[in-house]
Every structure is written in C-alpha cells, then in structure tokens.
Amino acid sequence: MTEFADLAYPDAEALREDERATVLLFPLGATEPHGPHAPLKTDTLISLGICRRAAERLEDDPDVRVLVLPPLAYGVTRYGAAFPGAVSIGEATLRALVVEICGSLAAQGFPRIVLVNSHFEPEQVHTLREAVAELGPAVSLLDLTRRQNAERLTDEFRSGSCHAGRYETSLVLADRPGLVRQERTAALESKMIDMPAAIAAGQTDFIAMGMDRAYCGAPAEATAEEGERTFETLAELLVDLVREVAAC
Ligand SMILES: [Zn+2]
Numbered sequence: 061m062t063e064f065a066d067l068a069y070p071d072a073e074a075l076r077e078d079e080r081a082t083v084l085l086f087p088l089g090a091t092e093p094h095g096p097h098a099p100l101k102t103d104t105l106i107s108l109g110i111c112r113r114a115a116e117r118l119e120d121d122p123d124v125r126v127l128v129l130p131p132l133a134y135g136v137t138r139y140g141a142a143f144p145g146a147v148s149i150g151e152a153t154l155r156a157l158v159v160e161i162c163g164s165l166a167a168q169g170f171p172r173i174v175l176v177n178s179h180f181e182p183e184q185v186h187t188l189r190e191a192v193a194e195l196g197p198a199v200s201l202l203d204l205t206r207r208q209n210a211e212r213l214t215d216e217f218r219s220g221s222c223h224a225g226r227y228e229t230s231l232v233l234a235d236r237p238g239l240v241r242q243e244r245t246a247a248l249e250s251k252m253i254d255m256p257a258a259i260a261a262g263q264t265d266f267i268a269m270g271m272d273r274a275y276c277g278a279p280a281e282a283t284a285e286e287g288e289r290t291f292e293t294l295a296e297l298l299v300d301l302v303r304e305v306a307a308c
Contacts, residue, residue: 062115064127076169080125081306083172084165085111085298086158087128088188090135090179093143093266094224095275097245098232100145104133106178106228109235110202113295114302124306129165129173132157136184139265143274151187158191162199171198172305176298180205182259200305202298212293214286216277220256223266225277227290234287250278 061067064084067075075082089104099105111128118126136154140146149157162173173195177188185205192201204210210218217227232240253276258269266274 062112062119062126062128064129067127072168075125075127078125080121080123081172082125082127082170083174083302083306084170085114085126085128085302086161086173086175087111087131088135088158088175088177088179089131089133090137090181090184091133091145091147092135092137092140092179093145093274094228095244095248095279096273097241097248097275097279098224098229099236099239100147101133102224102228102232103135103179104131105235105239106231107131107176109231109291110178110294110298111176113291114298117295117299118302124302126302129161132161135179136181136187137179138183139181139269140274142265142267151183154184154187155191155194158188159194162191162195166195166198172308173199174298174301174305175199175201177201177203197308198305200301202301204294204297209297212297214290219252219277220254221252221277223255223271223277224275225250225279226281226286227277229279229282230284230287231290232287233282233284234291237284240282245279245282248273248275248279250280251276252278 087107089107091100094102115126134149137148192199214227263269
C-alpha cells in the first residue's frame with residue numbers, strides 16, 4: 061500500500077512504530093488549460109505519477125517507508141486565465157495550505173515530507189520555496205526548475221518551451237493515454253516559445269506570449285515511451301531527495 065489516505069487510522073498509528081523513517085510525498089499540481097489536447101489536470105497527474113513510481117521503487121527498502129499523500133490539485137495559475145478551466149488560488153492560500161497540512165502531519169509524528177511540484181509558474185515555485193523554508197529541514201521540495209535537476213530532463217523541458225508540449229504530453233501519454241485527444245494533438249504545429257524569457261520580459265499571460273491555444277513546444281512529437289523514460293528520471297531524482305530527507 062503506497063497511498064497515505066488508503067490507510068485506516070490503526071495503520072497510520074503503526075507507521076509511527078516502524079523502525080524505518082517514514083517520508084510522505086506531497087504531489088502538487090494545478091487545474092489549468094494544457095492546449096486543446098491535454099487535460100486540465102496534467103500537472104497534478106504528472107506529480108502523482110512521479111510520486112507513485114518513487115514509492116514503488118522504495119517499497120522494499122530497509123531504511124525508508126514512503127507513502128503518497130492526496131494531491132493538491134490547485135495552484136497559483138494566472139497565465140491561462142483567458143481560457144476556460146483555469147482555476148487559481150493566491151500565493152497566501154497556497155502557502156497556508158502547504159504549511160498547515162505539513163504542520164498537521166508533523167504534529168502527528170510525520171515530520172518528513174517531500175513536496176513534488178509540476179506547475180512552474182514562477183509565483184507557484186517561489187511560494188513553495190518560501191513554505192519549505194518556513195517548515196524547516198524535514199520538509200523539502202523537488203524543484204525541477206533548479207539547474208541540476210533540469211539538466212537531467214529533455215531538451216524541450218530545458219528550452220523553456222514546455223507547456224503542454226512534447227515533454228508534458230509524453231508524460232500524460234505514459235500514464236493516462238485516454239486523456240490525450242490524439243486527433244487534436246496530431247494537428248498541432250510546434251511552437252517554440254521561451255517562456256522564462258517571456259516572463260522575464262514582463263509577459264504574464266499565454267496570449268501575450270504567443271500561446272493562442274494554451275500550449276508551446278511540440279505536442280505532436282510526444283510519445284508514451286518518452287514519457288515513461290522521463291518518469292523514470294523524475295522518480296530517480298525524487299528517490300535521491302527522499303533519502304536525504306530520511307537521513308535528517
Ligand atoms: Zn503543465
């Protein structure tokens with residue numbers, strides 16, 4: 061069993077007696093447009109996919125016990141506001157949710173938590189970094205925007221042209237192929253847009269960035285095989301971080 065909320069309370073109690081260090085994985089995403097072809101929950105689905113793979117890898121580990129928390133499917137998401145389906149919360153709300161949920165778990169004897177985020181609007185990432193700093197060393201963030209992590213990921217991801225493109229669409233294809241509208245995907249021309257540069261230049265919505273259909277990158281090149289390979293790399297990065305948190 062790898063989902064925390066699948067436990068009954070005596071099982072949660074037994075966890076505290078476990079000799080292994082318990083580390084909880086907290087998947088964070090967003091509900092926002094991901095092109096005409098991919099689901100609004102793309103980011104949440106990706107975070108869950110990373111967490112589940114890391115938990116499976118560590119299932120028989122002698123030192124660490126890993127469980128996946130219910131995901132937080134809402135984030136700070138304003139760039140896609142022109143499209144239906146963008147559901148945003150503010151920075152203060154996100155920070156309070158993360159700090160209070162982690163605080164509640166710590167008070168029950170589960171202080172070791174890794175946040176796994178796949179929604180990269182700068183305000184989201186910045187807020188999560190602040191929450192982690194407030195929570196102290198037992199809580200960590202798998203921050204894929206950090207260079208040493210991004211370097212392990214695909215060319216498209218590193219190019220910054222990676223919203224609902226080949227990178228994310230491949231990950232959805234690997235886990236939930238039925239949620240990718242294949243006919244629409246095949247018809248999407250590739251659209252290389254350097255999102256970090258556009259954001260640095262002050263553009264704060266998809267339309268201004270030239271993403272008139274809420275995507276950039278090359279979704280038509282996505283494959284389930286690439287998605288599975290990327291998930292393996294992401295799970296490796298997370299397992300390394302789990303071991304660090306377990307040791308603290
Ligand atoms: Zn996304």
